[in-house]
Amino acid sequence: MPHPVDSLPPVLLIGGPTAAGKSGLAMEIAAQYGATVVSADAMTVWRGLDVGTAKPTAEERLRVPHRCIDVRDLHEEFNVADFLDEVDAARLEGGRVVIAGGTPFYLAGLVRPMAILPAPNHTIRAELNVLADPWTYLQEVDPVLAAKLHPNDRVRIIRALEVYRITGEPMSQRQKGPPARAPIAAKVAWLDRDDLRERISTRLQEMRGRGYVEETRRVLEQGTPHQHRVLRSFAYRHIVEHIVSGL
Secondary structure, eight states: OOOSOSSOOSEEEEEOSTTSSHHHHHHHHHHHHTOEEEEOOTTTTBTTOOTTTTOOOHHHHHHSOEESSSOBOTTSOOOHHHHHHHHHHHHHTTSOEEEEOOOHHHHHHHHSOEEOOOOOOHHHHHHHHTOSOHHHHHHHHOHHHHTTSOTTOHHHHHHHHHHHHHHSSOHHHHTTSOEEEOOOOOEEEEOOOTTHHHHHHHHHHHHHHTTHHHHHHHHHHTTOOTTSTTTTSTTTHHHHHHHHTTO
């Protein structure tokens, strides 16, 4: 595949849809220029979730240095601020950075000023997670943000309510405050494919052969609740439903 850039800038962001080949291209470019790959996929940070997240293999990670791969256990937190810290650390090490995107919120954090938000509070979050309709509650306390979020976007809704409970201030208002950091100037290359449907089908078949269902079952058997936000993600929720229903 031809490179989308003739020379590597300090930060290159490779975007594109699922299964377009972003990670492979990022590794190819990073290997050529001696750069570090930073994964902007929020799922790859979790240890023990390898097949469903399509992580690079151990051999690939020996060949090209990576960040944001296997840096948290499932009971720990990782957010956009942590991601940006990883990008900064890679840049401070003196090398160029190739970012394989990715989670939209992470990518937005790269190019837009970041607001200062409080750290997660597990007690408050647990209280909010039992709400049957958190979006209606968000409409009451932060109608501006509620109008921007889908009622089923439970993760972001709970986070917004958590920020409100901690600070007494709507998240939409705090996001207008002074930024915690300046945006990063990055060159963006968008990777698209005409054969995307076929590539997705092929990837799914390969993942099944590598133990996609078995990996999900193992995580559940280790005590991770099936309501865990990672297991509710698109990559795992259908497999979880299959296992829990006993099909």
